[in-house]
Amino acid sequence: MMSIRWFDGVWGDGSEQTLPKLVSSYLELSDPSVAVTETFYLANVLILSNHIQRAHELINTLYKYRDEIAPASSTPTNSSTPVLEYFWQAHKDISRPFHEQQYESALKEDSLTLDEYLAKEQWGQYRESCRTRWMLEHLSVAEPKDPHIWRETDDPAMLAMCSRLLAKEETQGLYPPQESIREALAAAMKLYAQPQAPVEEGVDYTSTQAWRSRHSFLIYRRLAIELAIRLGELETASAILSMALRVDGFGRSSGASLQDFLFVPGIYDVLPVLAKGGKESNPLFVEELDAEILVLEASWKELLERLAEGAWIVNKREYKRMGLESSADILFPPATEARIEAKENDVGKLPADLKEMVRIANGYRGGWDFLAGGMNGIQDIVPSDFPLEEVEDHFFGRGLKRVEGDYSGDMLEFLSAVDCEVDHFIIPPAMWKANGEESVKDGEYQYWQRHIWGQVKSWGSVRESIVDHVQYIEEMIEEGMKEADDDYNYDDDTDDGE
Template sequence: MSIRWVNPGNNEPNTLPWLIKSYIDREDPSPAMNEMIHLAELLILSNHLTEAHLIVSAVCKLAENFETNAKGEPLAYEIGIPYALQTFWHIHKDTFPLPKRLPPGSSTAFSEKELAEIQWNKFRECTRTGWMLDRLGVVEPSNPSSIWRDTDSPEMLAMCARLLAKTTTPGTYPPDNVAREAVEVAQKLYAMPQTPLEECGWDAGKPHRHWYLLYRRLVVELAIRVGELQTAADVLGQGLREDGFTTGDNLSDLLLIPGIYDVLPLLTAGGKVSNPFFISKEEAVVMVREIVAALELRAEHGRQWELHPSKVGWRELLDRLAEGTWKAHNKECREMGLGCAQDVLFEPATEEEIAAAEKKFGELPADFKEMVRISNGQVLQTPFLAKDARTMEDKLTNPILRFKGGWHFFGGGLAGIRSMSMDESGCADVGYMHYEDELEDFGLSEMIELRPGTESDSFSHYIVSPKCWKEAMEKAGKEVKDGDYQYWYWAYWWGSGIRHFDSVRDFVAHCVEEVEEMIEKGGEEYDG
């Protein structure tokens, strides 16, 4: 069974095998943990409440740490339980109890007053109208009930619906007759044909999508409040089909609507016809079984890294990098005259080249040398220069690449050993913010800089040699194994966000994971 879904947070496609692998395989499991939480919200939207509860409860119980990885470094993504799930447990506390362990910052419980305040603030957000004058030039009518039937302006209809729903006293809602009228106005708007997204804009003078003018969650809530549950389901389903999850109608906010759990059975009755994000019961059961098993596996046995050096040697790792680059960068590779994935890898570096580099820069990391002995990179050539026509002069002035990236892809990649130099720009100093104490006395002139493998968005690559790394760590009073070193890469627009790896191999493995994930999710071409 091929189980796929769309992440409601970023609208990216995902698969169950990818989710399982990314949790048990990656050093940082936070992206997968967040995906599991988003998936639970999708299961609730599909009215699979038990399965949603089982997945999030397992994440809360079995995740090793919500803040740091095994090295004590901060996770890439903050792990938190959204209000929608906390509300789910509050509403269904007799059936689905709140997990005993929650990520830091997650509320342990809501009072009825707190929940009501959160929901009313979400409602009030949907009735604001001042922005429509500022952005769209739409003036508030003094009596919206007197004009909406005679106008076909989408902007004015949205304004009228918002004004009818608006109240000024906190915690209050419009009377039923006014709420029904607001729903009627919205239905007139939603019955109009939508302008294609690519033709729409944000300001006056451009057409606008319906969700931008009037959040559907406002209309869904008003319909629920007047007892029109099927209308609420129809409006919600139409929005999901036409626009998916949007800024105004993200999934967490939709699940916060009071009374939404009375609407979900009506929405899911039509399956994917009503809700394009619908997950079947059969799929939900499989998801629970496999996700819980993955959480238990990592909790009991730790990370299960597929690309560990004991499992994957340099030859296979580089072959997989080449295959992934060929598939994800196929157009670019062909424009460079490459005919297949194997053409991406160039001939190995010679022992003489390695010795010359070490004479100039000192002993190089063992894994770095092992890599260049297998392949000193990927071919980078101008369109008019055939691979077998490279002269010695050309090789010296256009160094063979270790591997090629893109504008952002792989940070531009790494150039070969002939493109190394000592860091003279001082840019590597930003990396010290991560190891400020250890590298306090470390000289910038001892940092090896490697040029990116292709034109990129100002990326720089660095190696802290084993000798320098050991000296710096021992001076800081920390233990370090012989041969340990650091590989960093950075772009000035990242600020202090330099990327740290414990070896070049770790970086290459990261690139393999990145490109294979892109392909797994359906990415064929990457223009980074």
């Protein structure tokens, strides 16, 4: 799994994170609406990497489930934005996640169509990038009588001033002639050709004098990108965008946010060119396989293989003592349809995802203190006489009703694959629905484990627990850790293969 460098160029510290950890960090936030907002930002990173379909799928999913992630009672979540609207405008072959009229209805007061509104907003950004008055106020640089003097100077501020003047057009909705655009771009490229150190992490350039020397402040990269696009010079536009990503970061230090770049007219013609350079051109570039893993739900086969391969790496010594020879021995053989049907006839309907799992592997082996001993196959599932009332406090926040007396139905219990001090339980769908709040949906259930000391850990499904295990294992591998084993020196373990 790839790592992604997450740093906006101004605010906060940079961090190197895997994509799953990044997404998990969003979902762990106290305000769930922030999780929605940040994941929209991650969708923009997919767009920047030219994974248009994957970004579309992620955006659709966010719109589909955002009210469940961030209920209406919490801080309002994202609605559509001009950047998203431009995304759909530029990709008319993909369907929108909500009704076409929803955004346009907000424009009735201005008597504008959506296309007219987007064009107006894009021109407004272009005009804002051409402002020159602030250069006089903050840099004491006055407008020259002849903006063509850029050819005769190397002064960064004057080069920027001339480029802005040549690109400026006061008539709303109109742009300069091609000759002026070409010269404005040439002046900007002369500035950009001068050496410029990358921004430093954690430095707020707006609170220091350092911002005065940033090329991306003197002439916004997004303006130069648009000039190049209007000239049909997509390679040049890609090079400027790459420079912004590598040297400036995002935020005020670059005069543009990621959303600003993705709102530049014609940017979707540039992104395929940028993507050819991979991480060399775009430090936030997401590989195709990682984009698929991020957006698409991993198959049970992939998930279980990752569990087994990772578990073998971090717990190999104990597995070898158990007689296992490779990671393939961690997974049990699949259960037959006949066995699944027989077990359901015996104990009632089993959770759908559990049946999906056992068709691939009928359980997996853990260790004495690793993965709660693992999970034995469905053949060992039996009705449990353990009273739900003893652990009800743990489930009230997950949808369990508060009742007087006993809960109806029986939980299911099954063994760990390895003898250990953990018991495994399932509150099956029928029981969970019968004893749950109105919010509990058909098919939902709870899978939980109880340590002999009384500690309870639960998940909304067996699959959630497997995903949790995989993430835990892969973080251990990333940090070079292995499962503790007091009588074994892992420094002597040079055989990392199977």
